[in-house]
Amino acid sequence: MxxxxxxxxxxxxxxxxxxxxxxxxxxxxxTPTTAPAxxxxxTEAPAEAAPTEEPTPAEEATPEEAATExxxxxxxxxxxxxxxxxxxxxxxxxxxxxAEFGPAFQNAAELARKHLxxxxxxxxxxxxxxxxxxxxxxxxxxxxxxEGVHALIGAAGSGQSQxxxxxxxxxxxxxxxxxxxxxxxxxxxxxNDFFFRTVPSDALQGPVLAEVAxxxxxxxxxxxxxxxxxGQGLAESFSNSFSGTVAASVPxxxxxxxxxxxxxxxxxxxxxALVAISYPRQAVIYLRExxxxxxxxxxxxxxxxxxxKDIPEAVGAEAxxxxxxxxPGSVESDSLTVFNQAYxxxxxxxxxxxxxxxxxxxxxxxxxxxxxxxVAGEELSGVAVRDHLRSVAGPEGEVVGAGVDGLRRALxxxxxxxDINYEGAAGSQDFDENGDVATPIEIxxxxxxxxxxxxxxxxxxxxxxxx
Numbered sequence: 001m002x003x004x005x006x007x008x009x010x011x012x013x014x015x016x017x018x019x020x021x022x023x024x025x026x027x028x029x030x031t032p033t034t035a036p037a038x039x040x041x042x043t044e045a046p047a048e049a050a051p052t053e054e055p056t057p058a059e060e061a062t063p064e065e066a067a068t069e070x071x072x073x074x075x076x077x078x079x080x081x082x083x084x085x086x087x088x089x090x091x092x093x094x095x096x097x098x099a100e101f102g103p104a105f106q107n108a109a110e111l112a113r114k115h116l117x118x119x120x121x122x123x124x125x126x127x128x129x130x131x132x133x134x135x136x137x138x139x140x141x142x143x144x145x146x147e148g149v150h151a152l153i154g155a156a157g158s159g160q161s162q163x164x165x166x167x168x169x170x171x172x173x174x175x176x177x178x179x180x181x182x183x184x185x186x187x188x189x190x191x192n193d194f195f196f197r198t199v200p201s202d203a204l205q206g207p208v209l210a211e212v213a214x215x216x217x218x219x220x221x222x223x224x225x226x227x228x229x230x231g232q233g234l235a236e237s238f239s240n241s242f243s244g245t246v247a248a249s250v251p252x253x254x255x256x257x258x259x260x261x262x263x264x265x266x267x268x269x270x271x272x273a274l275v276a277i278s279y280p281r282q283a284v285i286y287l288r289e290x291x292x293x294x295x296x297x298x299x300x301x302x303x304x305x306x307x308x309k310d311i312p313e314a315v316g317a318e319a320x321x322x323x324x325x326x327x328p329g330s331v332e333s334d335s336l337t338v339f340n341q342a343y344x345x346x347x348x349x350x351x352x353x354x355x356x357x358x359x360x361x362x363x364x365x366x367x368x369x370x371x372x373x374x375v376a377g378e379e380l381s382g383v384a385v386r387d388h389l390r391s392v393a394g395p396e397g398e399v400v401g402a403g404v405d406g407l408r409r410a411l412x413x414x415x416x417x418x419d420i421n422y423e424g425a426a427g428s429q430d431f432d433e434n435g436d437v438a439t440p441i442e443i444x445x446x447x448x449x450x451x452x453x454x455x456x457x458x459x460x461x462x463x464x465x466x467x
Contacts, residue, residue, distance in 0.1 A: 084380040086123045086370045088363060089144030091154025091164065096132025097254060097281035098156050100310050101355065105179070107347050108356040109153065112363035115342070119407035123367050130155045132279065133254075134163035141168040151366040151385050152176045153359065157279070158183035158230035165195045174382035175389060177366055179358035182303065182328060183233035187434045194386055196435035198358040198365070198426060199328045202230075204459050205302070206237020208441040209275070209326045211463050213300055216324065218273050219244040221300065222266040224259075224286060225277040227251035234277050234302060247271045252282060259286035263295040273298040276305045283307070284314035291319055301325030301446075303354045308450045317449030324465065327354040329442030329456045331427030338403035339425035352451045354442075360402065361424035368392040368407075368422060372414050393429040397421045 090109045094102040106127060113125050126149060128140035137160035141152060145168060152174055155161045161181035169176035170191050177196045178186075184203040189195050213221060223238065223246060225231035231251070239246050247268040252259055263286060266274060274296040276283055283305045290296040299320065305311060306327050312320065330336050339357055343350050350356075369388035370380060378384045391397075392410075397419025400410040413420050422429060427439040440456040443463060457463050 084374060086367060086374075086380065087147070087149045088123060088125055088366055089141070089147075089149035089152045089154075090125055090127045090359075090363070091130050091137060091141060091144075091152060091156070091160070092127060093132040093156045094129040096130070097279035098132045098304075100280050100307060101156065101180075101353055102129070104351050104353050104356050105156065105359045107343065108359040109363050111339075111343060111346055112360045112367070114346070115402070115404050115407055116364065116367050118404045120411055121367065121371055121407075123363075123370075125363070130157075130160050132157055132160065132281075134159050137161075138163050138167045145172050145174055149174065150370055150380060150382055153362040153366060154178060156180040156355070157228070158186060158233065159228035161195075162186060162189065162229050165189055165191055170194050172382065173386075175366065175369075175386040177362040177389075179362045180303075180355040181230070183229040184237060185229050185233050187436055191435070193435065194382075196389060196431055198361045198424070198429055198437060199355060200439050200441070201436055202234040202237050204438065205326055205328065205441050206234055207241040207459060208443065208457055208463065209234075209238050209300065209302065210241035210243070212324050212326060212443055212465070213238075213273070213275070214243050215463060215465055216273075216300075218300075220247050220268070220270040221245075221273050221275055222247045222268060222271040222296075223249040223275040223277065224252055224262065224266060225249065225275075226254060226279060226282060226304070228254065230304065231277050235275075238275060238277075245270070252278065252286070254279075254282065256282070256285070258289065260289050260293065262286070263290055263293065267295045271296070273300050275300045275302075277302050279304045280307045280310040284310050287311065287315050287320075291315060299323050303327035306352075306354055306444065306451050308352050312446070312449035317446070320446045320449075322445060322447070324443065324445045324454070325451070327442045327444065328358070328426075329440045329453070330357045330425060331440060332456065333401070333423065333425075333427065335401035335403070335406065335423055335425045336427075338401065338406070342403060352444075352453075357425035361422075361426050361429055364402065364407065364424065365389060365393050365422060365429060368410055368414065368420070371411060375414055375417070390431050392420055393422045393424075393431060395421055395428075395430050399423050 092102050092105045130137035137155050141164045158181040161178045165176055175194050179198050182202040184201045223235050225235035248266045250262045250266045252262050276299050340350050369385045369392050372388045373384040399421045400406045401423055402425040410420050429437050440458050443455045444451045444453050
């Protein structure tokens, strides 16, 4: 796009945002899917709207004249987006081992879309169920790419994210932002800079989990880990950090009717607890068998076994009362408060589940990156979105936060060519060279069948198990 056209685009975008912010009862900006096809294209706008000379103060338009001029300008800005509507695919586990988390993830993504729309920027979200399995995740991701998405948000499980990255996102040059895939193995993924995460690697969670075990007085533990990228990575991170002894580290299958054979391998007279690294689907089976069979009655949990429904219902709240776990946490901030209040207003109580804020941030960052690319006059593509992810989330620029007001300010600044630093609902989202971020780790425990936060800690900080 020529420099003059790009400047016009920027001016029109800024005008439309100002109108959206100040218009009170004005009609909302048309969405891309409803923009009339017969309207002038962006390249025709100069001939219709550009003045031939600079107006003097005496030539300032009357309110009536301004009102007639504002509508075409707002329509032209909307038509720019209609020419390149932003479409984002969201991979969520509505079925399978992580199905307990799926609805909350979908709500968080939809909340981000609503906030962006209220701030003045319409995007389209397309949801797809990964079934919490690699091949279905690849299949639906391919379908989303064929439908023209500019970014993929997801998947949840590390194994699914790795499969999607290697088979879909990287070959098709579509940026992929996972909100829950924590395996350290993903840091070194050969992804040509197309894989990002709004959640920290388990290289951070493992050491905190090990500190919790030591603080609880455990000198010897056994580990149950799901045999995929997530389980392998977190089990290794914990084992390498634990100052005590790991009596047994036993991989378990993702699908099995019983885990008694594996429990027999893990059982030890010396082991004081079983570290449960899996998803709820596996945990409801082996926890019940461990308790009923007398293999273990004390457990240490992680993000994948942080459940406020499936696990407490399966084993009984009293069986896990007071037991601790860890998970990626969200920084206490204005952005988190805004997210929690908005979620509660929209959907009811905020469930004590991990990764909802990370979903929200992933959608927002991808959208702001697309917006910045459009303002710059770039052809909207996966590469263009990828190239702007770090600039909208990096440490340079004015800090903007979650919620309608924060996103409206972000759009205003980007329209004016200014830098922004999006500080999200989950915390800082400064992507490093590997697409990773560093946020605190939450220490939590089960109380009356629900996970309750005890402490947020950064790597190296002392921990306290007193709430």
